[in-house]
Amino acid sequence: MSFSLILIVVAVLTIVIFLACTVFVYIWRRKTTKRQDKINRAQLDSERRVQELMDTTEFTEEDERDIDVPFFDLQSILDATDNFSNANKLGQGGYGPVYKGKFLGDQELAVKRLSRASRQGLQEFKNEVVLIAKLQHRNLVRLKGFCIKGEEIFLLYEYMPNQSLDFYIFDHTKSMVLNWEMRFNIILGIARGLLYLHQDSRLRVIHRDLKTSNILLDDEMNPKISDFGLARIVGGKETESSTNTVIGTYGYMSPEYALDGTFSVKSDVYGFGVVLLEIISGKKNTGFYQSQQTFSLISYAWKLWTENKALELMDKTLDESCNKSQFINCVNVGLLCVQEDPVDRPAMSNVLTMLDSEIAISPTPKQPAFLLRNNSSRASPSTKPETIAEITTSLEEGR
CATH class of the missing domain: 1.10.510.10 (Transferase(Phosphotransferase) domain 1)
Structure with a gap:
């Protein structure tokens, strides 16, 4: 094979490889961009949904399904707190008392009891159950669950054994x-x-x-x-x-x-x-x-x-x-x-x-x-x- 032919083959191979790499990078970037756009849209939709839930005056069953924390039934809360006995009372929050509850598996949680009829109580519930559920940091208290029954609302948090500062x-x-x-x-x-x-x-x-x-x-x-x-x-x-x-x-x-x-x-x-x-x-x-x-x-x-x-x-x-x-x-x-x-x-x-x-x-x-x-x-x-x-x-x- 003559030297000139070798040069032609090398040049063609180089161009083919370059074009293949260019196409690969283009496809990869396009997929990455689409994926990121999808993530951004999902995040924007999530944030918009959070704001919508925060602005509601009541919660529907559909709203409750959009909350990213587990739902607890009232009976399990009553059993865990011994029917909200004074012996399990940890203190009084801004809009309701807080009780210590021991749930299945020896899981200890703090249960805040709010009145759904109270405008402030409903607003606090919305803030806590919708907002804090989206926040995760080692220096923020974690929300573990919620319950709505009749005119009462319950928020369940990780239990802090050393109380407040x-x-x-x-x-x-x-x-x-x-x-x-x-x-x-x-x-x-x-x-x-x-x-x-x-x-x-x-x-x-x-x-x-x-x-x-x-x-x-x-x-x-x-x-x-x-x-x-x-x-x-x-x-x-x-x-x-x-x-x-x-x-x-x-x-x-x-x-x-x-x-x-x-x-x-x-x-x-x-x-x-x-x-x-x-x-x-x-x-x-x-x-x-x-x-x-x-x-x-x-x-x-x-x-x-x-x-x-x-x-x-x-x-x-x-x-x-x-x-x-x-x-x-x-x-x-x-x-x-x-x-x-x-x-x-x-x-x-x-x-x-x-x-x-x-x-x-x-x-x-x-x-x-x-x-x-x-x-x-x-x-x-x-x-x-x-x-x-x-x-x-x-x-x-x-x-």
């Missing part, structure tokens, strides 16, 4: 169980859970009621955010919304939400800042009266910060275990989160970076707004935003 940190004796390392890990876990809600989940979720009693602890004292009854979905790139009905817990509400009904991911950041300060100080933000100048934990923390006495905020049970540099950084981050202007508050991604990195430099916080607590512990659905709280400012300048 406030059970420990506001009790001088029980708080000794939580050393500095444990508290710091709890703070990080809460931050990771919020970051997932705000940024990493398929649905951008604003919790709207983050507080120490809504942080549950598992058997290893890992934190799990619970109670999504007030949560809201914001679509696409939205990070803010508003409401004419302000419902939440005094002491954890951001000023823009309490006064104007405006809520955003930065409202959750504010609540996180309050929770952080409560965890490291062992003191409640509400009911805190050190003096006329420090009527809340936030104002007290700000006063100490401006006087370079941040370590005086420390829970006395932490004297021996505390990492002082981490503690001061936590005070800094907490005050950044409760700044008056939502724009000044960091995103949860930045909060986590500042907390979890030894080299990250936290900016200096601006003066927070101080909300005076109303006599009620929870805002009423009919309360108008402008009547909820009064904003005051401190005379001290930030350092």
